[in-house]
Structures are given as C-alpha cells and as structure tokens.
Amino acid sequence: MNRVIKRSFIVILVVVLFAAGVFGYYFSLTLNGEGWMSYPANKHIYTNGVLTKAGAITDRNGVVLAKTENGTRVYNSKKSIRKATIHAVGDTKGFISTGMHSAYLNELCGYDAVNGVYNLSGKGNNLELTIDSSVSVAALNALGSYSGTVGIYNYKTGEIVCMVSTPTFDPNSNDTPSGKGVYVNRLLSGVYAPGSIFKLVTALSALENINTATTMHFKCNHGVTIAGEWLSCLGRHNNISLDSALKHSCNAFFAQTALELGRGDLTATAEKVGFNKSLKMDGIPCATSKYEVSDSNDIDFGWSGIGQHNDLVNPYQYLCFMGGIANGGESISPYLVKKITDANGRTIKKANRDSTKMMSEKNATLLASMMRNNVKLNYGDSRFKGLEVCGKTGTAEVGDKSTPHSWFVGFCKNEKTPYAFTVIVENAGAGNGAATRIAAAVLKTLK
Numbered sequence: 001m002n003r004v005i006k007r008s009f010i011v012i013l014v015v016v017l018f019a020a021g022v023f024g025y026y027f028s029l030t031l032n033g034e035g036w037m038s039y040p041a042n043k044h045i046y047t048n049g050v051l052t053k054a055g056a057i058t059d060r061n062g063v064v065l066a067k068t069e070n071g072t073r074v075y076n077s078k079k080s081i082r083k084a085t086i087h088a089v090g091d092t093k094g095f096i097s098t099g100m101h102s103a104y105l106n107e108l109c110g111y112d113a114v115n116g117v118y119n120l121s122g123k124g125n126n127l128e129l130t131i132d133s134s135v136s137v138a139a140l141n142a143l144g145s146y147s148g149t150v151g152i153y154n155y156k157t158g159e160i161v162c163m164v165s166t167p168t169f170d171p172n173s174n175d176t177p178s179g180k181g182v183y184v185n186r187l188l189s190g191v192y193a194p195g196s197i198f199k200l201v202t203a204l205s206a207l208e209n210i211n212t213a214t215t216m217h218f219k220c221n222h223g224v225t226i227a228g229e230w231l232s233c234l235g236r237h238n239n240i241s242l243d244s245a246l247k248h249s250c251n252a253f254f255a256q257t258a259l260e261l262g263r264g265d266l267t268a269t270a271e272k273v274g275f276n277k278s279l280k281m282d283g284i285p286c287a288t289s290k291y292e293v294s295d296s297n298d299i300d301f302g303w304s305g306i307g308q309h310n311d312l313v314n315p316y317q318y319l320c321f322m323g324g325i326a327n328g329g330e331s332i333s334p335y336l337v338k339k340i341t342d343a344n345g346r347t348i349k350k351a352n353r354d355s356t357k358m359m360s361e362k363n364a365t366l367l368a369s370m371m372r373n374n375v376k377l378n379y380g381d382s383r384f385k386g387l388e389v390c391g392k393t394g395t396a397e398v399g400d401k402s403t404p405h406s407w408f409v410g411f412c413k414n415e416k417t418p419y420a421f422t423v424i425v426e427n428a429g430a431g432n433g434a435a436t437r438i439a440a441a442v443l444k445t446l447k
C-alpha cells in the first residue's frame, strides 16, 4: 500500500511539474517572444546579424525606401533619397533605434504573439509611410552641410510628410558614418535651448491667465531691470503691447509677462502644450521638452519666459504645438506609419488618430494672427508665396563662443497646404536667416 501511495505521489508530482513547466514556458514566451524573435541569432530573419527578411517600406507615393531582394535588404537606388530618409527608415543593424527597421521590426517581419514568425518565406509585412521622399530630399539639400532637422506634418490629418535629420549617411556606403550624433533622429530625439520661440508659450499663458493681455503694456529700455539685475533686449521698444512685442521679439515685455503670470501659471501652460511630458510618435518615445522654474530666482525666471535659463525643447514637441495653434487649439498627433499590409496585400493595421486639446479656439486664433503679422513684417511674405505662413523665429544661445542655433517654427494657414513645421539649424546664427531660408526652400515643394 505504501508503495502505491509513493508511486501515486511521484506521478502527481511529475504531472504538477509538467503543468508548471508548460505554464512557465507559455508565460515566458508571452513576455519574451518578441525579444527572442528579433534576437540577431534568429536566422529566419537575420543573416550574419543584419536584418534581411522583412517587408517593403514605401513612402506616401509608393516609392520604395527599403525592401528585401534575394535575401538581401536593399534601399532606394538614389543616394539623395537614401540619405534623406535613413532616420525614418532606420539602418539594418539597429543603430537608429527610432527608425522603422528597429521600432517596427515585429510588424515588418510579420510577427505576432500567437503564431510567432508566421511567414518564413522572407516576405514580411509592408509598411507604407506618410513621408514624401521628394520633399525629404528638398529638406536634405536645404540643410546642406548644417546639422539640424526639418519636420513637417499635415495638422488636419496628422501625416508627417518630412522628417529629415542631419548629419546623415548613405546606408549603401561601406564607410563608417561620421558626424556628431549621426544615428540620432534630431526631430524625435534632439533637445535644444528654444530662444525666442518660447515666447509663444509665454504669449499663450498671458492670453489664458491675464484678462488685459491684449491691451497691457510693459516698458522696454533696451532691456529691463529685474530684482536688481539687467535683462537685455535687442531693441528699445518703450511702452509695448503683446502684439507688438511678439512682432519685435521684445525680451523685456515677455520677461515681465512671465513675472506677472508667476511660475505656476506659466508652467501649467507649458505643460498643456507638451513640456515635461514623454511624448510618443507612433509609439516611439521622444526626448522630453523641459520647463522647470520652481526653484529659480526672479531674474532666471524672467529669462525662462524668453526661452533662456534652463528651458529645453524637443523639435517634435514644438511640431505638435504648432499643429495645435494651426488647428484651432486641437493638436492632431503626428504619425509616420500610414498602414501595414501583409504579403497578400491585406491591410492589417491603419494609423490611429489621436489628438490633444491644447488651448481654446479663441486663443489659437489670436496667436495665429500675431504669428501671421510676424511673417508679413519680419520674414518677407513673398518668400512663402501663397502659403499664408504664420511663424516665429528663435536664436538660441549655446555658450559664449559658439554660434547660436537658428529656429523657425510655424504653419501654413492656406487650406490647400495645411502643414505645420519645425526647423532647427545648429550653429547657424539668427533664426531669421538659415532657418527661415531652409523652411522657405522646403515649404514651396509642398503640394
């Protein structure tokens, strides 16, 4: 009898261990399956550690940006297209973590948690992107030898038509890519001092929190004294209003407006338009824009209101902010993947539409009209013929000896070209110079 009990016990133990093993394996597969699938030793999709078996990546017009041919991953035949789109498409070794080859690896290879890699023929899923390769090449050419980024998206639909980052490289070249941060997509992963483009946040906060915002005046005597320290302005603007101050980019006005608002209200507005948040583009995490003044003294807080002190801006966050102003306060989230189709051409995933209410329609309209005046008065409307561009430049100081970064942000009001844009050009001098010139060159290629 004892022997029977003992044997039964052993059988039960074996069954329990087997069940636990199956459960453990299943649990582990669910958790780690994607990681195992994309592990470079998996020869189904990788050859010698390089991604080879995945579907095609095309632009909005069907131009092939990358595809698998005879077991090899090949890019577009034109060097300019390869260089202009590599940060969006990604390299096959995974150095560009935000590129499609890394961020959408599972989708490209046709992986799902239930079936594993269900297509081993080398034909994964195809990604149709929203970018336009010819607009991207125009941005690459306009940036020239500068480091920087040009981001453009349709603020009514969310489609990103241009996402170019320099320095860049040709994935077909055997040379090791050179240039500082060559694998970084500056639109998604860069952060920069904003300079005067931050005045749009301070202006919006004034409209939201100060009843007399559109009629109030502050004094500017080539600057202003705050808490016994001097905050300089490039002009002597005397008694100046919000509308004029944005047109002339008056430091004294916006520093005093920041102090009038207080740290809490200005921070709240900044956070509503995307500061201090981890934004995502199509599920890909972006660098965070920072506005942090809780421990700042009055002069530093004054400087923060004009985009200096420790303010930091991620270009993608500003793209969303510009979209919010352009679209009556409602920012449609930009996206890059238009749709995913399987090897038989069936659509298996479409872009998710998402939006954020950033400001009231009234304040969006007020800001837009001030930005429109800005372009007419300062930047030369004829350079943006027919586009009805609304914009703001920024010149971001980056230490005493370096040439400042050049910013231009804004959007086209024309209904036929509903695009918002962010342009930053590193060490290129004043915003109304390199950045406006590059924006004009690229925007005129939009249809």
Ligand SMILES: [Zn+2]
Pocket: 220, 221, 222, 223, 233, 234, 235, 236, 237, 249, 250, 251, 252, 253
């Ligand atoms: Zn001034």
